[in-house]
Amino acid sequence: xxxxxxxxxxxxxxxxxxxxxxxxxxxxxxxxxxxxxxxxxxxxxxxxxxxxxxxxxxxxxxxxxxxxxxxxxxxxxxxxxxxxxxxxxxxxxxxxxxxxxxxxxxxxxxxxxxxxxxxxxxxxxxxxxxxxxxxxxxxxxxxxxxxxxxxxxxxxxxxxxxxxxxxxxxxxxxxxxxxxxxxxxxxxxxxxxxxxxxxxxxxxxxxxxxxxxxxxxxxxxxxxxxxxxxxxxxxxxxxxxxxxxxxxxxxxxxxxxxxxxxxxxxxxxxxxxxxxxxxxxxxxxxxxxxxxxxxxxxxxxxxxxxxxxxxxxxxxxx
Numbered sequence: 001x002x003x004x005x006x007x008x009x010x011x012x013x014x015x016x017x018x019x020x021x022x023x024x025x026x027x028x029x030x031x032x033x034x035x036x037x038x039x040x041x042x043x044x045x046x047x048x049x050x051x052x053x054x055x056x057x058x059x060x061x062x063x064x065x066x067x068x069x070x071x072x073x074x075x076x077x078x079x080x081x082x083x084x085x086x087x088x089x090x091x092x093x094x095x096x097x098x099x100x101x102x103x104x105x106x107x108x109x110x111x112x113x114x115x116x117x118x119x120x121x122x123x124x125x126x127x128x129x130x131x132x133x134x135x136x137x138x139x140x141x142x143x144x145x146x147x148x149x150x151x152x153x154x155x156x157x158x159x160x161x162x163x164x165x166x167x168x169x170x171x172x173x174x175x176x177x178x179x180x181x182x183x184x185x186x187x188x189x190x191x192x193x194x195x196x197x198x199x200x201x202x203x204x205x206x207x208x209x210x211x212x213x214x215x216x217x218x219x220x221x222x223x224x225x226x227x228x229x230x231x232x233x234x235x236x237x238x239x240x241x242x243x244x245x246x247x248x249x250x251x252x253x254x255x256x257x258x259x260x261x262x263x264x265x266x267x268x269x270x271x272x273x274x275x276x277x278x279x280x281x282x283x284x285x286x287x288x289x290x291x292x293x294x295x296x297x298x299x300x301x302x303x304x305x306x307x308x309x310x311x312x313x314x315x316x317x318x
Contacts, residue, residue, distance in 0.1 A: 129232035131248040136199050137226070142304060143251045144198035144295070145244070147260040148211055150278040152191075152218065152288075155181040161281065168213040181214055184279045190288040191224045197299045201249070203229045203258065205242045205265065235268075243267055254303040259291055271305045 136143065146152060155168075157179060164180040171177075194200055204211050208230040219225050229249070234242035241264045246256050258266050259274045266273035274294060276287045298307035 129230070131229055131233040131245065132250045133201065133227050133229075136251070140255070142198050142255045142257065142299060143201055143249075144194055145201050145203045145246065145249075145256065145258040145260075146194075147258075147262070147265065148202060148204035148206055148214065150261045150280070151184070151259060151276055152187050153181050153183050153214060154280050155179045155214065163281065166217050168210065168217070170207070170209040170213055172207060172209050177210075179210060179214075181217070182281060183218070184288055185283060185285050186288045187218065190292050191218065193292055194295060195224045197295065198257075199226045200224055201227045201229065203233070203244050203249075205231050205234050205244070207231055237264075237267070245269075246272055254305060257295070257298060257304050257308065271308060274308060274311070 149155065157177060160180045161182065163182060165183045166181050168179050168181060169176050170179070191200065202211075202215055202225050206214075211230055212228065215225060215228060229244075231242065233244075233248075235245050235248075237243050244258065244260070244265045246253060246258060246266075246269045249256075253269060253272060256269075256272050257274060258269070258272050259276060260266055261276050261278040263270075263273075263275065274291055276291065279285055279287065294307070294311050298304050298311075301307040
C-alpha cells in the first residue's frame with residue numbers, strides 16, 4: 001500500500017536562468033495562521049487597556065470631582081471679594097487711606113456714625129428716673145423708705161438654695177433669669193404694721209425688671225407700698241456706688257426714715273437711717289421686730305431724726 005502523505009517536503013524551486021519567480025506567495029499553514037492570530041490578540045489595544053468600571057461609580061466620581069472643584073472656586077471667589085471690598089472701603093475715604101497697611105477692617109454703616117459712649121455719670125443720668133414722689137396722702141404723714149435685698153428678702157440665682165419661699169423669672173438683657181427668694185422672718189407682719197403709721201416707699205438699687213416681681217409677691221394686693229423707686233432713681237457717687245438721696249424724693253427729712261443694710265446707700269443722710277444687719281438665711285433673725293418697735297416710738301416724735309439719734313445711742317450703749 002502506498003502512502004499519499006509525502007515523507008519529504010517538495011524541493012524548493014531554484015531561481016536561475018530559465019526559471020520564473022512565482023507572483024503570489026504560498027498561503028500560510030493553519031498553524032501559522034493560529035500563531036499570527038494569537039500574536040495580534042496579545043498586542044491588541046483592547047487587551048492592554050484596563051477594564052472599565054461600573055457606569056454608576058464613574059458617574060459618582062465625576063460628580064464629586066466637579067463638586068470639589070466648584071467648592072474651591074467658590075471659596076476662592078469669596079476671599080477675593082472680601083479683599084476687594086475691604087480695599088474699596090479703605091480707599092473710598094481719604095481719612096482711611098492710612099489704614100491700608102493695617103489689613104482687613106470690618107465695614108461700618110455710613111448712615112449712623114459711631115459715637116463714643118458717654119461717661120458713666122452722664123450715661124446714668126440719661127437712664128435715671130426721677131426720684132420725686134407725688135405729695136403724701138395726708139399732710140404731715142411720716143415716710144418710711146425700705147431697702148429690698150438683704151433687708152426684706154434675700155435672693156440668688158442658680159444653684160437653688162436649700163430653702164426659699166418663691167421664684168421670680170425676670171427678663172434681663174433679653175434673657176430670662178431665675179431668682180430664688182427667701183423672705184426675712186416676720187416680713188409680712190412688719191409691712192402690715194408699718195403701713196398703719198407710715199407712708200411705706202420701697203427704695204432699692206435693684207433693677208426694676210427683677211424688683212417689681214419680688215414686690216408683687218410681698219404686696220399682692222397693692223395696699224402696703226405707696227411708691228416704688230428702683231435703681232434708676234439712685235444717684236451715682238462717681239465711684240460705682242449708688243446712693244439714695246432722700247432729699248430728691250420731695251419728702252421732708254425731719255419726717256423721713258430709711259431702713260437699709262448698706263451704709264453707702266444712705267451716705268447723704270446718715271441721720272435718717274436705721275441700719276440693719278444683712279439677711280441671708282437665718283431663720284432666727286429678729287431685725288424686723290426690733291425696727292418695728294423703734295417705729296412705734298419714732299411715730300410720736302416731731303422730728304424723726306431725734307428719735308433715730310436716741311435709738312442709736314441706746315444701741316451703742318448696749
